[in-house]
Amino acid sequence: MSDMSQRLREPLVIAILVVAVAGWLAFLAMWINTSGESDRLRAEINQLTAEQTEANRLLEEREASQGTLEELTAARDAAQQESETATAALADINTALETRQQELDGINEALSTRQQEATALTAQVDEAQDRTEELASRQASLQSEIDSSGRQLQDVGGRLEEARRQEETATANLAQLIEEAANTTASLAEAQSQLQSARGELTTAQQQLADTTAQTEEAGAQVAALEAQVTELEDRRTTLESDVAGYEQQLSTLQPQVAELTSTLAQRSSELEAVEAEIGAGMPSAPAGTQFAVSAEGQANGLSLTLNDDGSFEMRDRINRAVTGAYELSGGNLVLSDAVGRLGDATFPMTCPVDEDDGGLTIGAAEACPLSGLRFERVEADPAQ
Structure with missing residues (x-):
């Protein structure tokens, strides 16, 4: 015990204790500087420093007064207790510091999350702005296309009217040429008949000339007259043939023009229908029905027949001439009546035997049915109409 008291009185031991306490205080100060409660911790450090100073002063006073071993032991125990108290306080401070550090980490993570969300929202705003600009550009482009379609519609309408006028003129000219060619053909047939008759008469006259040599002059005159008639008729036939060839040439010249028109x-x-379908989607639609068309080669190629569900029909040829009216399809017969319009030499009411299958209609033979023998193929309806 005396040795322990002697060691406690040695300056080296006191210095080591002071350095140890100072190291703990420095370590505590470093932890305090990293927290958000630095002011409170500094106050506690100052208090502990004051207590250490007070303890040192008491120790120096005890050493100076050469106190008894019991007093030094009590002072040592008190200093040790104060050191333990300071260590416990330091542990509490470390615990509080760790708690604050965890709270700070949580706040930093929340801040990072909010920054990421803000970055994502900024990107969405930029994308929405780009989308708005793109939609504005598309709106301007669509408006320009609508204006252009309107101008094209007006242009197509004018050209369509001009083409219809040209078609009417060409159709009239063609009808006139066909009528003239028919008249010329009839005249040629009549001339050929007359020529054939004249030839028969010439043969008879020649036979009579051979049999009746006594009537040579009269027979010669008759032969000369008949030969003159034959020559005249042949000349007339040549002229008519030339006229027919001219008419046929004019007809062959006009037919490609009519086909082109x-x-x-x-x-x-x-x-026009495509443009009208684009800009007139709100127009009332035509009655629903089934459309058939002749696809075989021949004069009837392109002829279409539409049988609507409301009992009406429409027949249209390839040059757009149309007839409309009412129809009745029953008992294997197709009856077309109440016709409005003209289509060739067709007359109404018209009754035609018909054989209907999945592919279309086959018109049978009938004396009063100009459609006899035609095959109308079913035409699928356009979904856009």
């Missing part, structure tokens, strides 16, 4: 009219009609 028909094709142009059909193309313009398709263009």
Whole structure:
């Protein structure tokens, strides 16, 4: 015990204790500086420093007064207790510091999350702005296309009217040429008949000339007259043949023009229908029905027949001439009546035997049915109409 008291009185031991306490205080100060409660911790450090100073002062006073071993032991125990108290306080401070550090980490994580959300929202705002600009550009482009379609519609309408006028003129000229060619053909047939008759008369006259040599002059005159008639008739036939050839040449010249005008009219009609379908989607639709068309080669190629559900029909040829009216399909017969319009030499009411299958209609033979023998193929309806 005396040795322990002696060691406690040695300056080296006191210095080591002071350095140890100072190290703990420095370590505590470093932890305090990293927290958000630095002011409170500094106050506690100052208090502990004051207590250490007070303890040192008491120790120095005890050493100076050469106190008894019991007093030094009590002072040592008190200093040790104060050191334990300071260590416990330091542990509490460390615990509080760790708690604050965890709270700070949580706040930093929440801040990072909010920053990421803000970055994502900024990107969405930029994307929405780009989308708005793109939609504005598309709106301007669509408006320009609508204006252009309006101008094209006006242009197509004018060209369609002009093509229709040209078609009417060409159709009239063609009808006149066909009528003239028919008249000329009839005249040629009559001339050929007359020529054949004259030849028969010439043969008879020649036979009579051979049999009746006594009537040579009269027979010669008759032969000369008949030969003159034959020559005249042959000249007339040559003239008529030339006229017919001219008419046929004019007809062959006009037919491609009519076909071209028909094709142009059909193309313009398709263009007009397409444009009208785009800008007139709100127009009332035509009655629902089934459409058939003749696809076989021949004069009837392109002839279409539409049988509507309301009992009406429409028949249209390839040059757009149309007839409308009422129809009745029953008992294997198709009856077309109440016709309005004209289509060739067709007359109404018209009754035709018909054989219906999945592919279309086959018209049977009938004396009063100009459609006899035709095959009408079913045409699938256009969904856009």
